[in-house]
Amino acid sequence: MSFYTSLSGLKAAQTDLGAISNNLANVGSTGFKRSRAQFGDLFASSPTQSTKMTAGQGVRLNGVVQQFTQGTLEASDKTLDLGIAGEGFFVVRGAPPRAEVTYTRNGAFGVDANRNVVDTIGSKLQVLPVDANGNATSTALSDAQDLVLPANSPTDPTATLANVSIGIDGLVTATYADGSTQMLGKVAMASFTAVEGLRPVGDAHWQSTGESGAALINTATNGPLGSIRSGALERANVDVTEELVALISAQRNFQANAKAIETAKNMTQAVININ
Known part of the structure:
Protein backbone atom coordinates (compact mmCIF):
# COMPACT_ATOMS: atom_id res chain seq x y z
CA MET A 1 0.00 0.00 0.00
CA SER A 2 2.81 2.43 0.87
CA PHE A 3 4.27 1.86 -2.60
CA TYR A 4 1.12 3.10 -4.35
CA THR A 5 0.73 5.96 -1.88
CA SER A 6 4.23 7.20 -2.66
CA LEU A 7 3.64 6.60 -6.37
CA SER A 8 0.68 9.01 -6.25
CA GLY A 9 2.99 11.50 -4.55
CA LEU A 10 5.52 11.10 -7.36
CA LYS A 11 2.84 11.77 -9.99
CA ALA A 12 1.62 14.81 -8.06
CA ALA A 13 5.13 16.23 -7.77
CA GLN A 14 5.67 15.61 -11.48
CA THR A 15 2.47 17.51 -12.32
CA ASP A 16 3.54 20.34 -10.02
CA LEU A 17 6.93 20.48 -11.75
CA GLY A 18 5.18 20.59 -15.13
CA ALA A 19 2.99 23.54 -14.14
CA ILE A 20 5.95 25.45 -12.72
CA SER A 21 8.08 24.72 -15.79
CA ASN A 22 5.32 26.00 -18.06
CA ASN A 23 5.11 29.20 -16.01
CA LEU A 24 8.85 29.79 -16.29
CA ALA A 25 8.86 28.97 -20.02
CA ASN A 26 6.26 31.70 -20.64
CA VAL A 27 7.82 34.54 -18.65
CA GLY A 28 8.20 36.47 -21.90
CA SER A 29 4.76 35.63 -23.35
CA THR A 30 2.49 38.69 -23.60
CA GLY A 31 -0.75 38.31 -21.65
CA PHE A 32 0.20 34.88 -20.24
CA LYS A 33 -1.41 33.82 -16.94
CA ARG A 34 0.44 31.49 -14.60
CA SER A 35 -1.03 28.19 -13.46
CA ARG A 36 -0.98 26.41 -10.12
CA ALA A 37 -1.56 22.72 -9.49
CA GLN A 38 -4.01 22.01 -6.67
CA PHE A 39 -4.10 18.66 -4.87
CA GLY A 40 -6.30 16.80 -2.40
CA ASP A 41 -5.76 13.75 -0.22
CA LEU A 42 -7.22 10.31 -0.97
CA PHE A 43 -9.01 8.54 1.85
CA ALA A 44 -11.35 5.57 1.85
CA SER A 45 -12.76 3.23 4.49
CA SER A 46 -15.74 0.93 4.89
CA PRO A 47 -18.73 2.02 7.02
CA THR A 48 -17.79 -0.54 9.71
CA GLN A 49 -14.12 0.38 9.78
CA SER A 50 -12.68 2.77 12.34
CA THR A 51 -11.05 5.71 10.59
CA LYS A 52 -8.61 5.98 13.48
CA MET A 53 -7.01 2.76 12.30
CA THR A 54 -6.74 3.75 8.64
CA ALA A 55 -4.11 5.86 6.92
CA GLY A 56 -4.72 7.85 3.74
CA GLN A 57 -4.24 6.35 0.29
CA GLY A 58 -2.18 9.14 -1.22
CA VAL A 59 -2.86 12.32 -3.17
CA ARG A 60 -4.81 13.23 -6.28
CA LEU A 61 -4.82 16.19 -8.65
CA ASN A 62 -7.85 18.44 -8.16
CA GLY A 63 -6.93 20.59 -11.13
CA VAL A 64 -4.41 22.92 -12.72
CA VAL A 65 -5.93 26.33 -12.10
CA GLN A 66 -4.89 29.50 -13.92
CA GLN A 67 -4.30 32.63 -11.88
CA PHE A 68 -5.86 35.66 -13.61
CA THR A 69 -4.07 38.32 -11.61
CA GLN A 70 -2.98 41.58 -13.22
CA GLY A 71 0.34 41.54 -15.04
CA THR A 72 2.69 44.50 -15.31
CA ARG A 235 3.53 41.13 -19.33
CA ALA A 236 3.06 37.62 -17.97
CA ASN A 237 2.03 37.56 -14.31
CA VAL A 238 4.90 35.20 -13.45
CA ASP A 239 7.20 36.00 -10.53
CA VAL A 240 10.44 34.19 -11.38
CA THR A 241 11.68 34.16 -7.78
CA GLU A 242 8.42 32.65 -6.52
CA GLU A 243 8.45 30.02 -9.25
CA LEU A 244 12.05 29.02 -8.51
CA VAL A 245 11.24 28.56 -4.83
CA ALA A 246 8.21 26.45 -5.79
CA LEU A 247 10.44 24.47 -8.16
CA ILE A 248 12.82 23.59 -5.32
CA SER A 249 9.88 22.54 -3.12
CA ALA A 250 8.41 20.33 -5.86
CA GLN A 251 11.81 18.77 -6.52
CA ARG A 252 12.27 17.89 -2.84
CA ASN A 253 8.75 16.50 -2.72
CA PHE A 254 9.57 14.26 -5.67
CA GLN A 255 12.81 13.09 -4.04
CA ALA A 256 11.06 12.37 -0.72
CA ASN A 257 8.40 10.21 -2.40
CA ALA A 258 11.07 8.41 -4.41
CA LYS A 259 12.92 7.70 -1.16
CA ALA A 260 9.71 6.33 0.40
CA ILE A 261 9.30 3.94 -2.55
CA GLU A 262 12.92 2.82 -2.16
CA THR A 263 12.33 2.19 1.55
CA ALA A 264 9.20 0.15 0.83
CA LYS A 265 11.18 -1.87 -1.71
CA ASN A 266 13.95 -2.60 0.81
CA MET A 267 11.39 -3.71 3.43
CA THR A 268 9.74 -6.05 0.94
CA GLN A 269 13.12 -7.45 -0.07
CA ALA A 270 14.01 -8.00 3.58
CA VAL A 271 10.81 -10.04 4.10
CA ILE A 272 11.54 -12.12 1.02
CA ASN A 273 15.08 -12.86 2.25
CA ILE A 274 13.85 -14.25 5.59
CA ASN A 275 14.60 -17.99 5.67
Missing part, protein backbone atom coordinates in the same frame (compact mmCIF):
# COMPACT_ATOMS: atom_id res chain seq x y z
CA LEU A 73 1.90 46.97 -18.12
CA GLU A 74 4.97 47.73 -20.21
CA ALA A 75 5.04 50.82 -22.43
CA SER A 76 5.54 50.45 -26.18
CA ASP A 77 5.59 52.87 -29.12
CA LYS A 78 2.59 51.42 -31.04
CA THR A 79 -0.91 52.81 -30.80
CA LEU A 80 -2.38 49.37 -31.51
CA ASP A 81 -0.50 47.80 -28.59
CA LEU A 82 -3.26 47.63 -25.98
CA GLY A 83 -3.00 46.71 -22.32
CA ILE A 84 -5.89 46.13 -19.91
CA ALA A 85 -5.77 47.60 -16.40
CA GLY A 86 -8.58 45.50 -14.95
CA GLU A 87 -10.23 42.10 -15.31
CA GLY A 88 -11.58 42.32 -18.85
CA PHE A 89 -10.64 40.43 -22.01
CA PHE A 90 -10.43 41.55 -25.62
CA VAL A 91 -12.94 39.84 -27.91
CA VAL A 92 -11.48 38.48 -31.15
CA ARG A 93 -12.99 36.48 -33.99
CA GLY A 94 -11.14 33.92 -36.09
CA ALA A 95 -11.18 33.49 -39.84
CA PRO A 96 -14.22 32.00 -41.61
CA PRO A 97 -15.81 29.54 -42.02
CA ARG A 98 -15.60 28.79 -38.29
CA ALA A 99 -15.24 32.45 -37.23
CA GLU A 100 -14.56 31.21 -33.72
CA VAL A 101 -14.81 33.79 -30.92
CA THR A 102 -12.04 33.70 -28.33
CA TYR A 103 -10.95 36.02 -25.53
CA THR A 104 -7.44 37.29 -24.92
CA ARG A 105 -5.31 39.56 -22.75
CA ASN A 106 -2.63 39.73 -25.45
CA GLY A 107 -3.10 43.22 -26.90
CA ALA A 108 -0.31 43.10 -29.48
CA PHE A 109 -2.50 44.07 -32.44
CA GLY A 110 -1.48 44.92 -35.97
CA VAL A 111 -3.06 45.51 -39.39
CA ASP A 112 -3.36 42.85 -42.09
CA ALA A 113 -3.47 43.27 -45.88
CA ASN A 114 -7.23 44.00 -45.77
CA ARG A 115 -6.73 46.70 -43.11
CA ASN A 116 -8.34 44.55 -40.41
CA VAL A 117 -6.91 44.99 -36.92
CA VAL A 118 -5.71 41.51 -35.97
CA ASP A 119 -3.86 39.88 -33.08
CA THR A 120 -0.78 37.65 -33.17
CA ILE A 121 -2.70 34.63 -34.51
CA GLY A 122 -4.68 36.56 -37.12
CA SER A 123 -7.97 36.85 -35.20
CA LYS A 124 -9.84 40.12 -35.76
CA LEU A 125 -10.43 42.57 -32.93
CA GLN A 126 -14.14 43.19 -32.31
CA VAL A 127 -15.68 46.63 -31.67
CA LEU A 128 -19.18 47.70 -30.68
CA PRO A 129 -21.11 50.29 -32.74
CA VAL A 130 -21.34 53.81 -31.30
CA ASP A 131 -23.59 56.84 -31.73
CA ALA A 132 -22.57 60.41 -32.56
CA ASN A 133 -21.52 60.97 -28.93
CA GLY A 134 -19.23 57.94 -28.85
CA ASN A 135 -21.51 55.83 -26.66
CA ALA A 136 -22.00 52.15 -27.48
CA THR A 137 -25.43 51.51 -28.95
CA SER A 138 -25.35 47.78 -28.19
CA THR A 139 -23.53 45.36 -25.90
CA ALA A 140 -24.63 42.21 -27.73
CA LEU A 141 -21.85 40.03 -29.11
CA SER A 142 -23.92 39.51 -32.27
CA ASP A 143 -23.70 43.26 -32.98
CA ALA A 144 -19.93 43.42 -32.61
CA GLN A 145 -17.99 43.90 -35.83
CA ASP A 146 -14.42 43.66 -37.07
CA LEU A 147 -12.30 46.76 -36.55
CA VAL A 148 -11.19 47.91 -40.01
CA LEU A 149 -8.97 50.97 -40.48
CA PRO A 150 -10.19 53.03 -43.46
CA ALA A 151 -7.64 54.25 -45.96
CA ASN A 152 -9.52 57.45 -46.77
CA SER A 153 -12.13 59.72 -45.24
CA PRO A 154 -15.72 58.66 -46.04
CA THR A 155 -16.60 62.30 -46.82
CA ASP A 156 -13.46 63.13 -48.84
CA PRO A 157 -11.78 60.25 -50.72
CA THR A 158 -8.67 62.38 -51.25
CA ALA A 159 -8.08 62.73 -47.50
CA THR A 160 -5.95 59.81 -46.35
CA LEU A 161 -5.83 58.33 -42.86
CA ALA A 162 -3.35 60.29 -40.74
CA ASN A 163 -3.76 58.91 -37.25
CA VAL A 164 -5.65 56.42 -35.10
CA SER A 165 -6.20 56.92 -31.38
CA ILE A 166 -7.76 54.64 -28.76
CA GLY A 167 -9.05 56.11 -25.51
CA ILE A 168 -9.10 54.49 -22.08
CA ASP A 169 -12.77 53.67 -22.69
CA GLY A 170 -11.85 51.85 -25.90
CA LEU A 171 -13.22 54.46 -28.30
CA VAL A 172 -11.35 54.17 -31.61
CA THR A 173 -11.06 57.45 -33.50
CA ALA A 174 -9.59 57.91 -36.97
CA THR A 175 -8.14 61.30 -37.97
CA TYR A 176 -7.67 62.17 -41.63
CA ALA A 177 -5.29 64.49 -43.47
CA ASP A 178 -7.97 67.17 -43.86
CA GLY A 179 -8.45 67.32 -40.07
CA SER A 180 -11.77 65.47 -40.02
CA THR A 181 -12.36 62.62 -37.59
CA GLN A 182 -14.46 59.46 -37.56
CA MET A 183 -15.40 57.22 -34.62
CA LEU A 184 -14.91 53.60 -35.67
CA GLY A 185 -16.46 51.98 -32.59
CA LYS A 186 -15.57 50.97 -29.06
CA VAL A 187 -13.37 47.97 -28.32
CA ALA A 188 -15.58 45.10 -27.14
CA MET A 189 -14.59 43.74 -23.72
CA ALA A 190 -15.68 40.55 -21.98
CA SER A 191 -15.91 39.44 -18.38
CA PHE A 192 -16.95 36.12 -16.84
CA THR A 193 -18.71 35.00 -13.69
CA ALA A 194 -16.10 32.28 -13.02
CA VAL A 195 -12.97 33.25 -14.93
CA GLU A 196 -11.05 30.18 -13.69
CA GLY A 197 -13.44 28.05 -15.75
CA LEU A 198 -12.18 29.43 -19.07
CA ARG A 199 -10.59 26.90 -21.41
CA PRO A 200 -7.10 27.88 -22.60
CA VAL A 201 -6.44 27.33 -26.32
CA GLY A 202 -2.89 28.70 -26.47
CA ASP A 203 -1.28 32.03 -27.39
CA ALA A 204 -2.94 33.67 -24.35
CA HIS A 205 -6.41 32.95 -25.79
CA TRP A 206 -9.34 31.39 -23.97
CA GLN A 207 -12.78 30.03 -24.80
CA SER A 208 -15.87 30.24 -22.62
CA THR A 209 -17.20 27.01 -21.10
CA GLY A 210 -20.13 25.90 -19.00
CA GLU A 211 -17.93 26.37 -15.94
CA SER A 212 -16.97 29.95 -16.80
CA GLY A 213 -20.44 31.00 -17.87
CA ALA A 214 -21.28 33.02 -20.97
CA ALA A 215 -19.27 36.13 -21.74
CA LEU A 216 -20.67 39.41 -20.43
CA ILE A 217 -19.97 41.98 -23.15
CA ASN A 218 -19.50 45.68 -22.48
CA THR A 219 -16.97 48.45 -23.03
CA ALA A 220 -13.96 49.49 -20.97
CA THR A 221 -14.40 51.57 -17.78
CA ASN A 222 -17.61 49.66 -16.99
CA GLY A 223 -17.59 47.54 -13.83
CA PRO A 224 -14.63 45.18 -13.37
CA LEU A 225 -13.58 45.37 -17.04
CA GLY A 226 -11.02 48.07 -16.30
CA SER A 227 -9.56 50.58 -18.71
CA ILE A 228 -7.55 50.24 -21.91
CA ARG A 229 -4.01 51.60 -22.16
CA SER A 230 -2.97 52.35 -25.73
CA GLY A 231 0.77 52.00 -26.29
CA ALA A 232 1.24 49.36 -23.59
CA LEU A 233 1.34 45.57 -23.33
CA GLU A 234 0.64 43.33 -20.35
Whole structure:
Protein backbone atom coordinates (compact mmCIF):
# COMPACT_ATOMS: atom_id res chain seq x y z
CA MET A 1 0.00 0.00 0.00
CA SER A 2 2.81 2.43 0.87
CA PHE A 3 4.27 1.86 -2.60
CA TYR A 4 1.12 3.10 -4.35
CA THR A 5 0.73 5.96 -1.88
CA SER A 6 4.23 7.20 -2.66
CA LEU A 7 3.64 6.60 -6.37
CA SER A 8 0.68 9.01 -6.25
CA GLY A 9 2.99 11.50 -4.55
CA LEU A 10 5.52 11.10 -7.36
CA LYS A 11 2.84 11.77 -9.99
CA ALA A 12 1.62 14.81 -8.06
CA ALA A 13 5.13 16.23 -7.77
CA GLN A 14 5.67 15.61 -11.48
CA THR A 15 2.47 17.51 -12.32
CA ASP A 16 3.54 20.34 -10.02
CA LEU A 17 6.93 20.48 -11.75
CA GLY A 18 5.18 20.59 -15.13
CA ALA A 19 2.99 23.54 -14.14
CA ILE A 20 5.95 25.45 -12.72
CA SER A 21 8.08 24.72 -15.79
CA ASN A 22 5.32 26.00 -18.06
CA ASN A 23 5.11 29.20 -16.01
CA LEU A 24 8.85 29.79 -16.29
CA ALA A 25 8.86 28.97 -20.02
CA ASN A 26 6.26 31.70 -20.64
CA VAL A 27 7.82 34.54 -18.65
CA GLY A 28 8.20 36.47 -21.90
CA SER A 29 4.76 35.63 -23.35
CA THR A 30 2.49 38.69 -23.60
CA GLY A 31 -0.75 38.31 -21.65
CA PHE A 32 0.20 34.88 -20.24
CA LYS A 33 -1.41 33.82 -16.94
CA ARG A 34 0.44 31.49 -14.60
CA SER A 35 -1.03 28.19 -13.46
CA ARG A 36 -0.98 26.41 -10.12
CA ALA A 37 -1.56 22.72 -9.49
CA GLN A 38 -4.01 22.01 -6.67
CA PHE A 39 -4.10 18.66 -4.87
CA GLY A 40 -6.30 16.80 -2.40
CA ASP A 41 -5.76 13.75 -0.22
CA LEU A 42 -7.22 10.31 -0.97
CA PHE A 43 -9.01 8.54 1.85
CA ALA A 44 -11.35 5.57 1.85
CA SER A 45 -12.76 3.23 4.49
CA SER A 46 -15.74 0.93 4.89
CA PRO A 47 -18.73 2.02 7.02
CA THR A 48 -17.79 -0.54 9.71
CA GLN A 49 -14.12 0.38 9.78
CA SER A 50 -12.68 2.77 12.34
CA THR A 51 -11.05 5.71 10.59
CA LYS A 52 -8.61 5.98 13.48
CA MET A 53 -7.01 2.76 12.30
CA THR A 54 -6.74 3.75 8.64
CA ALA A 55 -4.11 5.86 6.92
CA GLY A 56 -4.72 7.85 3.74
CA GLN A 57 -4.24 6.35 0.29
CA GLY A 58 -2.18 9.14 -1.22
CA VAL A 59 -2.86 12.32 -3.17
CA ARG A 60 -4.81 13.23 -6.28
CA LEU A 61 -4.82 16.19 -8.65
CA ASN A 62 -7.85 18.44 -8.16
CA GLY A 63 -6.93 20.59 -11.13
CA VAL A 64 -4.41 22.92 -12.72
CA VAL A 65 -5.93 26.33 -12.10
CA GLN A 66 -4.89 29.50 -13.92
CA GLN A 67 -4.30 32.63 -11.88
CA PHE A 68 -5.86 35.66 -13.61
CA THR A 69 -4.07 38.32 -11.61
CA GLN A 70 -2.98 41.58 -13.22
CA GLY A 71 0.34 41.54 -15.04
CA THR A 72 2.69 44.50 -15.31
CA LEU A 73 1.90 46.97 -18.12
CA GLU A 74 4.97 47.73 -20.21
CA ALA A 75 5.04 50.82 -22.43
CA SER A 76 5.54 50.45 -26.18
CA ASP A 77 5.59 52.87 -29.12
CA LYS A 78 2.59 51.42 -31.04
CA THR A 79 -0.91 52.81 -30.80
CA LEU A 80 -2.38 49.37 -31.51
CA ASP A 81 -0.50 47.80 -28.59
CA LEU A 82 -3.26 47.63 -25.98
CA GLY A 83 -3.00 46.71 -22.32
CA ILE A 84 -5.89 46.13 -19.91
CA ALA A 85 -5.77 47.60 -16.40
CA GLY A 86 -8.58 45.50 -14.95
CA GLU A 87 -10.23 42.10 -15.31
CA GLY A 88 -11.58 42.32 -18.85
CA PHE A 89 -10.64 40.43 -22.01
CA PHE A 90 -10.43 41.55 -25.62
CA VAL A 91 -12.94 39.84 -27.91
CA VAL A 92 -11.48 38.48 -31.15
CA ARG A 93 -12.99 36.48 -33.99
CA GLY A 94 -11.14 33.92 -36.09
CA ALA A 95 -11.18 33.49 -39.84
CA PRO A 96 -14.22 32.00 -41.61
CA PRO A 97 -15.81 29.54 -42.02
CA ARG A 98 -15.60 28.79 -38.29
CA ALA A 99 -15.24 32.45 -37.23
CA GLU A 100 -14.56 31.21 -33.72
CA VAL A 101 -14.81 33.79 -30.92
CA THR A 102 -12.04 33.70 -28.33
CA TYR A 103 -10.95 36.02 -25.53
CA THR A 104 -7.44 37.29 -24.92
CA ARG A 105 -5.31 39.56 -22.75
CA ASN A 106 -2.63 39.73 -25.45
CA GLY A 107 -3.10 43.22 -26.90
CA ALA A 108 -0.31 43.10 -29.48
CA PHE A 109 -2.50 44.07 -32.44
CA GLY A 110 -1.48 44.92 -35.97
CA VAL A 111 -3.06 45.51 -39.39
CA ASP A 112 -3.36 42.85 -42.09
CA ALA A 113 -3.47 43.27 -45.88
CA ASN A 114 -7.23 44.00 -45.77
CA ARG A 115 -6.73 46.70 -43.11
CA ASN A 116 -8.34 44.55 -40.41
CA VAL A 117 -6.91 44.99 -36.92
CA VAL A 118 -5.71 41.51 -35.97
CA ASP A 119 -3.86 39.88 -33.08
CA THR A 120 -0.78 37.65 -33.17
CA ILE A 121 -2.70 34.63 -34.51
CA GLY A 122 -4.68 36.56 -37.12
CA SER A 123 -7.97 36.85 -35.20
CA LYS A 124 -9.84 40.12 -35.76
CA LEU A 125 -10.43 42.57 -32.93
CA GLN A 126 -14.14 43.19 -32.31
CA VAL A 127 -15.68 46.63 -31.67
CA LEU A 128 -19.18 47.70 -30.68
CA PRO A 129 -21.11 50.29 -32.74
CA VAL A 130 -21.34 53.81 -31.30
CA ASP A 131 -23.59 56.84 -31.73
CA ALA A 132 -22.57 60.41 -32.56
CA ASN A 133 -21.52 60.97 -28.93
CA GLY A 134 -19.23 57.94 -28.85
CA ASN A 135 -21.51 55.83 -26.66
CA ALA A 136 -22.00 52.15 -27.48
CA THR A 137 -25.43 51.51 -28.95
CA SER A 138 -25.35 47.78 -28.19
CA THR A 139 -23.53 45.36 -25.90
CA ALA A 140 -24.63 42.21 -27.73
CA LEU A 141 -21.85 40.03 -29.11
CA SER A 142 -23.92 39.51 -32.27
CA ASP A 143 -23.70 43.26 -32.98
CA ALA A 144 -19.93 43.42 -32.61
CA GLN A 145 -17.99 43.90 -35.83
CA ASP A 146 -14.42 43.66 -37.07
CA LEU A 147 -12.30 46.76 -36.55
CA VAL A 148 -11.19 47.91 -40.01
CA LEU A 149 -8.97 50.97 -40.48
CA PRO A 150 -10.19 53.03 -43.46
CA ALA A 151 -7.64 54.25 -45.96
CA ASN A 152 -9.52 57.45 -46.77
CA SER A 153 -12.13 59.72 -45.24
CA PRO A 154 -15.72 58.66 -46.04
CA THR A 155 -16.60 62.30 -46.82
CA ASP A 156 -13.46 63.13 -48.84
CA PRO A 157 -11.78 60.25 -50.72
CA THR A 158 -8.67 62.38 -51.25
CA ALA A 159 -8.08 62.73 -47.50
CA THR A 160 -5.95 59.81 -46.35
CA LEU A 161 -5.83 58.33 -42.86
CA ALA A 162 -3.35 60.29 -40.74
CA ASN A 163 -3.76 58.91 -37.25
CA VAL A 164 -5.65 56.42 -35.10
CA SER A 165 -6.20 56.92 -31.38
CA ILE A 166 -7.76 54.64 -28.76
CA GLY A 167 -9.05 56.11 -25.51
CA ILE A 168 -9.10 54.49 -22.08
CA ASP A 169 -12.77 53.67 -22.69
CA GLY A 170 -11.85 51.85 -25.90
CA LEU A 171 -13.22 54.46 -28.30
CA VAL A 172 -11.35 54.17 -31.61
CA THR A 173 -11.06 57.45 -33.50
CA ALA A 174 -9.59 57.91 -36.97
CA THR A 175 -8.14 61.30 -37.97
CA TYR A 176 -7.67 62.17 -41.63
CA ALA A 177 -5.29 64.49 -43.47
CA ASP A 178 -7.97 67.17 -43.86
CA GLY A 179 -8.45 67.32 -40.07
CA SER A 180 -11.77 65.47 -40.02
CA THR A 181 -12.36 62.62 -37.59
CA GLN A 182 -14.46 59.46 -37.56
CA MET A 183 -15.40 57.22 -34.62
CA LEU A 184 -14.91 53.60 -35.67
CA GLY A 185 -16.46 51.98 -32.59
CA LYS A 186 -15.57 50.97 -29.06
CA VAL A 187 -13.37 47.97 -28.32
CA ALA A 188 -15.58 45.10 -27.14
CA MET A 189 -14.59 43.74 -23.72
CA ALA A 190 -15.68 40.55 -21.98
CA SER A 191 -15.91 39.44 -18.38
CA PHE A 192 -16.95 36.12 -16.84
CA THR A 193 -18.71 35.00 -13.69
CA ALA A 194 -16.10 32.28 -13.02
CA VAL A 195 -12.97 33.25 -14.93
CA GLU A 196 -11.05 30.18 -13.69
CA GLY A 197 -13.44 28.05 -15.75
CA LEU A 198 -12.18 29.43 -19.07
CA ARG A 199 -10.59 26.90 -21.41
CA PRO A 200 -7.10 27.88 -22.60
CA VAL A 201 -6.44 27.33 -26.32
CA GLY A 202 -2.89 28.70 -26.47
CA ASP A 203 -1.28 32.03 -27.39
CA ALA A 204 -2.94 33.67 -24.35
CA HIS A 205 -6.41 32.95 -25.79
CA TRP A 206 -9.34 31.39 -23.97
CA GLN A 207 -12.78 30.03 -24.80
CA SER A 208 -15.87 30.24 -22.62
CA THR A 209 -17.20 27.01 -21.10
CA GLY A 210 -20.13 25.90 -19.00
CA GLU A 211 -17.93 26.37 -15.94
CA SER A 212 -16.97 29.95 -16.80
CA GLY A 213 -20.44 31.00 -17.87
CA ALA A 214 -21.28 33.02 -20.97
CA ALA A 215 -19.27 36.13 -21.74
CA LEU A 216 -20.67 39.41 -20.43
CA ILE A 217 -19.97 41.98 -23.15
CA ASN A 218 -19.50 45.68 -22.48
CA THR A 219 -16.97 48.45 -23.03
CA ALA A 220 -13.96 49.49 -20.97
CA THR A 221 -14.40 51.57 -17.78
CA ASN A 222 -17.61 49.66 -16.99
CA GLY A 223 -17.59 47.54 -13.83
CA PRO A 224 -14.63 45.18 -13.37
CA LEU A 225 -13.58 45.37 -17.04
CA GLY A 226 -11.02 48.07 -16.30
CA SER A 227 -9.56 50.58 -18.71
CA ILE A 228 -7.55 50.24 -21.91
CA ARG A 229 -4.01 51.60 -22.16
CA SER A 230 -2.97 52.35 -25.73
CA GLY A 231 0.77 52.00 -26.29
CA ALA A 232 1.24 49.36 -23.59
CA LEU A 233 1.34 45.57 -23.33
CA GLU A 234 0.64 43.33 -20.35
CA ARG A 235 3.53 41.13 -19.33
CA ALA A 236 3.06 37.62 -17.97
CA ASN A 237 2.03 37.56 -14.31
CA VAL A 238 4.90 35.20 -13.45
CA ASP A 239 7.20 36.00 -10.53
CA VAL A 240 10.44 34.19 -11.38
CA THR A 241 11.68 34.16 -7.78
CA GLU A 242 8.42 32.65 -6.52
CA GLU A 243 8.45 30.02 -9.25
CA LEU A 244 12.05 29.02 -8.51
CA VAL A 245 11.24 28.56 -4.83
CA ALA A 246 8.21 26.45 -5.79
CA LEU A 247 10.44 24.47 -8.16
CA ILE A 248 12.82 23.59 -5.32
CA SER A 249 9.88 22.54 -3.12
CA ALA A 250 8.41 20.33 -5.86
CA GLN A 251 11.81 18.77 -6.52
CA ARG A 252 12.27 17.89 -2.84
CA ASN A 253 8.75 16.50 -2.72
CA PHE A 254 9.57 14.26 -5.67
CA GLN A 255 12.81 13.09 -4.04
CA ALA A 256 11.06 12.37 -0.72
CA ASN A 257 8.40 10.21 -2.40
CA ALA A 258 11.07 8.41 -4.41
CA LYS A 259 12.92 7.70 -1.16
CA ALA A 260 9.71 6.33 0.40
CA ILE A 261 9.30 3.94 -2.55
CA GLU A 262 12.92 2.82 -2.16
CA THR A 263 12.33 2.19 1.55
CA ALA A 264 9.20 0.15 0.83
CA LYS A 265 11.18 -1.87 -1.71
CA ASN A 266 13.95 -2.60 0.81
CA MET A 267 11.39 -3.71 3.43
CA THR A 268 9.74 -6.05 0.94
CA GLN A 269 13.12 -7.45 -0.07
CA ALA A 270 14.01 -8.00 3.58
CA VAL A 271 10.81 -10.04 4.10
CA ILE A 272 11.54 -12.12 1.02
CA ASN A 273 15.08 -12.86 2.25
CA ILE A 274 13.85 -14.25 5.59
CA ASN A 275 14.60 -17.99 5.67
